[in-house]
Amino acid sequence: MASSAFPVVRNIVRKCCSRPIYQPFRLKSSTSAASSSSSEIRPGETIYTDEHFQLRDSLRKVIEKDINPHVDEWEAAGQFPAHEVFKKLGDAGFLGVTKPTEYGGLGLDFSYSIALAEELGGINCGAIPMAVGVQTDMATPALATFGSDRVKREFLTPSITGDKVSCLGVSEVGGGSDVASIQTKAVKKGGDYVINGGKMWTTNGFQADWMCLLANTSDGPPHMNKSLICLPMDAKGITLAKRIDKLGMRSSDTAQVFFDDVHVPQEYIIGEEGMGFTYQMVQFQCERMFAAAAAILPLQAIIKETIEYTRSRKAFGQPILNNQSVHFTLAELETEVELIKSLLYRTVALYIQGNDVTKLASMCKLKVGRLSREVTDKCLQYWGGMGFTNDVLISRFYRDFRLLSIGGGADEVMLNIICKYMDTLPKPPKLKPKA
Numbered sequence: 556m557a558s559s560a561f562p563v564v565r566n567i568v569r570k571c572c573s574r575p576i577y578q579p580f581r582l583k584s585s586t587s588a589a590s591s592s593s594s595e596i597r598p599g600e601t602i603y604t605d606e607h608f609q610l611r612d613s614l615r616k617v618i619e620k621d622i623n624p625h626v627d628e629w630e631a632a633g634q635f636p637a638h639e640v641f642k643k644l645g646d647a648g649f650l651g652v653t654k655p656t657e658y659g660g661l662g663l664d665f666s667y668s669i670a671l672a673e674e675l676g677g678i679n680c681g682a683i684p685m686a687v688g689v690q691t692d693m694a695t696p697a698l699a700t701f702g703s704d705r706v707k708r709e710f711l712t713p714s715i716t717g718d719k720v721s722c723l724g725v726s727e728v729g730g731g732s733d734v735a736s737i738q739t740k741a742v743k744k745g746g747d748y749v750i751n752g753g754k755m756w757t758t759n760g761f762q763a764d765w766m767c768l769l770a771n772t773s774d775g776p777p778h779m780n781k782s783l784i785c786l787p788m789d790a791k792g793i794t795l796a797k798r799i800d801k802l803g804m805r806s807s808d809t810a811q812v813f814f815d816d817v818h819v820p821q822e823y824i825i826g827e828e829g830m831g832f833t834y835q836m837v838q839f840q841c842e843r844m845f846a847a848a849a850a851i852l853p854l855q856a857i858i859k860e861t862i863e864y865t866r867s868r869k870a871f872g873q874p875i876l877n878n879q880s881v882h883f884t885l886a887e888l889e890t891e892v893e894l895i896k897s898l899l900y901r902t903v904a905l906y907i908q909g910n911d912v913t914k915l916a917s918m919c920k921l922k923v924g925r926l927s928r929e930v931t932d933k934c935l936q937y938w939g940g941m942g943f944t945n946d947v948l949i950s951r952f953y954r955d956f957r958l959l960s961i962g963g964g965a966d967e968v969m970l971n972i973i974c975k976y977m978d979t980l981p982k983p984p985k986l987k988p989k990a
Contacts, residue, residue, distance in 0.1 A: 602900045607670040614649055614674045626679045630951075634808050635683055637720045637762040641690060645717020650691055654699045658707050659715040664907045665841070668692060669899070672845045676852030679948060681955025684849045685962075686808065689758050690714060692841040693963075694721040694767040697783055697834040701826030710765050710785045722763035724754040724786070724812065725835060732968045734769070734835060735777040739814065741770040741784060743821060748772070748784060750792075750817040756962070760810025761795060763788050769831050772824075781831035785823040792817035840913060842963045843920035844906070847899045850923045850959060853952055854892050854930050858885055860948065861934040868939075881937060888930050895923055914976040921969035924960035931956050 621643050629635040644650050652667045654660025661667070668691065675684040698711050713719035727737050739752025750770060757766070765787050772782040786793075796811035826834060862885060865876035876882055902915040931953040935942035942949050960966045974980045 601897075602666050602904050603670055607667060610652070610667060611670050611674040613647065614671055615677060617643060617647055617649070618674070618677050622683065623677075623679050626683070629683075630680060634761070635686070637686060637759060637808060638717075640683070641687070641720055642717040644687065645715060650687075650717055651715030652691075654695070654711065654715055655707075658699070658712045660699070665844075666903050666907055668841075669844060669848045669903050672848035673851050676849045680951055681853070681958065682808075685958075686759050688842070688845045688849060689723055690721050692845040693838065694723040696841045697838045698767065698785065698825050700837075701783075701830075701834060702785075703822065706785050706823055706825065713764075719764040720759055720762050722757050722759040722766050722788070724757060724766045724768040726756045727753060728755050728811075732965045735832065737769060737771065737781070739768070739770045741768075741772050741782065741819075743772075744818075746821055747818040748821055748823075750784075750786070750814045750819065753811065753813040755811050757810045757812050759808055760812055761808050766812070767825070769835055772828050772831070775829065778832045779829050781835075782828045783825040783831040783834050784819060785825060786817070786819055790817050790819060836913075839964065840906070840916045843916045844899065844903060844912075846959060846963055847895060847919040847923040850927055850956070851892065851896055851899075853956070854888075854895075854927065857930055857934050857949055857952060858889055858892070861885065861937055864941075865937050875937060884933055888926075888933065891926050892930075895919070895926060898922065914973055917964075917969040917972040920959075920964060921966055921973070924966055924969075927952075927956035927959045 622640060625635075641650065648661060649671055651658070651660035652663050652671060653665055654662070656662040672684070672688065672692070675687055678684050695711060695714055698706065702711065710719065710721070714721050724739075725734060725737070727739065729736065729738065737752075739750065739754065741748040741750045743749075748770075750768070752770065754760075754766075754768070757763075760766075765785055768784045768786040769781055770784060771780050773780040792815045794813040794815065796813070825831075862876065865881055866874050868875050898915065899919050902912050902919055905915065906912045931949065935949050935953050938947065938949055941947060942953070944950055964972075971980070
């Protein structure tokens with residue numbers, strides 16, 4: 556592969572394959588702890604090893620060299636070159652860290668995907684990390700786990716190398732967070748599925764080569780009649796509506812997609828027919844952990860920049876930072892970010908050990924969405940009028956991060972899931988038998 560980052564990635568894989576990938580966190584002895592300063596403790600060492608940090612360092616170089624210098628230009632254009640960016644990431648080995656090695660992946664555990672998601676947060680906008688996350692942790696997990704060898708070689712391998720861009724087709728005009736209510740149908744005819752319907756809020760939609768499509772493949776119960784299908788986006792009968800910029804996310808690439816008698820081979824199904832809802836629910840857990848991880852660096856950066864700005868900006872004869880309400884608020888926000896990290900790392904550790912983390916992943920998603928709104932809103936207030944211009948990063952993330960409480964399941968859906976696991980949801984009333 557062409558990128559200079561790939562030899563580093565290859566060495567990491569070689570080291571990881573020679574020992575257990577995940578090392579449970581153990582407290583250091585009192586002697587070693589006393590002899591170590593806090594500056595020597597690397598953030599995230601509860602789940603991260605030196606190999607994780609080496610991987611992050613390599614990704615950071617790609618971001619600094621090939622992505623961040625162009626973000627302002629892509630924001631102005633309203634779109635980023637997904638094929639160009641994904642190819643660079645694929646060549647460097649960053650698009651398939653958890654995927655099977657026989658299809659071009661690195662075969663590492665999910666903690667490595669989370670490490671990269673964190674580092675993607677170093678990109679100076681919210682749209683591009685989200686687009687990469689669609690490729691790595693939203694459209695491809697079910698394919699990698701349940702797909703046949705044919706569909707993996709046709710769709711997964713080129714997605715790992717960055718030669719194909721993927722998108723996820725779940726949300727519809729009448730069914731966003733209510734996945735069970737989708738109306739798109741895929742009916743068997745000959746050896747094909749014939750697809751009719753449409754999808755909304757499709758990230759990467761205008762540049763995608765294929766879609767991981769959730770569609771109704773039977774008339775059975777709504778949780779058992781759906782299937783995931785690999786859908787080539789150049790298939791006849793697909794129409795893309797005018798791009799919709801999610802809440803003004805200028806470099807996002809979001810489309811409304813319509814299907815009119817679109818034919819795809821039945822072999823393009825992922826796993827078993829009728830299991831699509833279940834597969835998608837599992838896939839959502841990866842998405843929600845990814846979303847939480849990708850928000851950490853921007854939240855930290857926003858707080859840091861706000862500290863620097865309020866220290867230099869004076870009002871009524873003193874720096875704004877000197878006001879107790881300001882530095883106390885920033886201290887509380889910093890504490891909340893650390894709590895999010897701890898919850899996320901615990902969730903990931905349990906996940907890679909094979910546990911059901913639906914409740915914890917939903918909590919991560921709920922809290923990071925709300926905290927992102929709180930951090931950007933409170934920090935922007937301290938920037939005054941300057942915070943509401945396009946010249947500062949806080950303004951961009953104030954705009955972009957509002958999506959975190961909506962996309963991938965709204966806050967209310969997360970609360971509903973948590974309540975189910977707490978067994979606190981009201982039971983539906985029993986129908987009285989007719990006389």
